[in-house]
Amino acid sequence: MQNGKYILFGLFGLVSVTVFLWFLQVHAQENKQTNSSAASLAITPQPSVEWEKPEFLPAGCTSEIVIEKATGKIIYQKNSNAVWPVASLTKTVSALALERSGVDWEKIIVAEDSDLDIVKQNTAPGDNVGNLRVVAGAKIRAKDLLYASLVGSANNSAVALTRLVSPDYHRVVEIMNALVKKNNLTKTHFVEPSGIDLSNVSTAKEFSVLWRNVVNNPLLGTVIKTPSYTFSIEPEQGVPEEHTIRHTNKIIRYNKRMLAGKTGYLDESGFNLAFWYKNKKGAQRLGVVLGCGTNKWLERRVSFLMGK
Numbered sequence: 001m002q003n004g005k006y007i008l009f010g011l012f013g014l015v016s017v018t019v020f021l022w023f024l025q026v027h028a029q030e031n032k033q034t035n036s037s038a039a040s041l042a043i044t045p046q047p048s049v050e051w052e053k054p055e056f057l058p059a060g061c062t063s064e065i066v067i068e069k070a071t072g073k074i075i076y077q078k079n080s081n082a083v084w085p086v087a088s089l090t091k092t093v094s095a096l097a098l099e100r101s102g103v104d105w106e107k108i109i110v111a112e113d114s115d116l117d118i119v120k121q122n123t124a125p126g127d128n129v130g131n132l133r134v135v136a137g138a139k140i141r142a143k144d145l146l147y148a149s150l151v152g153s154a155n156n157s158a159v160a161l162t163r164l165v166s167p168d169y170h171r172v173v174e175i176m177n178a179l180v181k182k183n184n185l186t187k188t189h190f191v192e193p194s195g196i197d198l199s200n201v202s203t204a205k206e207f208s209v210l211w212r213n214v215v216n217n218p219l220l221g222t223v224i225k226t227p228s229y230t231f232s233i234e235p236e237q238g239v240p241e242e243h244t245i246r247h248t249n250k251i252i253r254y255n256k257r258m259l260a261g262k263t264g265y266l267d268e269s270g271f272n273l274a275f276w277y278k279n280k281k282g283a284q285r286l287g288v289v290l291g292c293g294t295n296k297w298l299e300r301r302v303s304f305l306m307g308k
Contacts, residue, residue, distance in 0.1 A: 062291025069284040080205035087264030090195030097175040103164040105143040115156040137236040144231035152245035155194040224260040271298040
């Protein structure tokens with residue numbers, strides 16, 4: 001009988017320990033889930049669009065599209081949904097973001113050494129990239145920097161212009177991505193205003209929507225049609241220096257039906273062009289060509305598309 005009591009107490013103790021261990025396990029799991037939920041709320045992932053870098057650029061161009069300027073109707077497209085780094089085509093969208101912000105283009109901007117930080121972070125020493133030759137402390141009118149950015153494709157000009165809105169470029173990038181969202185473009189995303197970063201991506205189809213907004217803007221539409229532009233830069237000391245820039249879209253120099261354009265080039269993304277032209281019947285069209293292996297291939301494809 002005495003042995004039976006010991007057995008009964010032993011069983012009771014075993015059950016108690018088992019229940020206690022179960023309670024601890026459940027409580028620990030709840031804490032883990034709570035901490036996990038808190039972490040997921042604290043870390044909000046930034047939107048991004050994936051781009052898979054090819055082993056080599058194609059013999060030709062990756063994607064292209066032609067639309068009507070007036071309506072946006074698609075006239076022709078080929079692989080137009082392929083995500084691709086748009087390089088300096090990005091500058092047109094940062095300019096559009098500034099225009100939509102209502103900036104004062106007559107304002108004087110002081111050049112800073114930090115205007116080249118993005119370029120240095122994304123290029124190797126000795127790489128040939130487009131920048132306005134200006135020293136820190138020099139004074140430049142905002143509108144002149146706009147021409148340097150869109151006509152001459154100067155990276156530091158695009159960065160300096162963002163100070164019209166905030167001390168650094170991030171606020172302008174937010175506005176750029178807000179424009180993307182407003183136009184329901186799901187494969188387009190920007191991380192900086194110049195296009196030097198490969199994370200600035202879009203598709204020919206989606207970028208044509210943004211390009212149409214740029215072309216139809218009175219100021220930007222005028223700037224991108226300018227073959228060459230001369231302006232003055234006032235250094236900290238000495239007399240103002242005169243600068244002349246020429247359009248990086250060379251086709252505008254020899255083809256009268258090419259009305260405007262914006263080039264974009266990075267080693268990884270190849271040759272890219274957003275352009276505005278008249279076809280042989282006089283109808284105004286917009287085109288976007290991305291990822292051409294050589295400049296000759298780009299010019300051949302653009303020549304073909306200008307027949308549309």
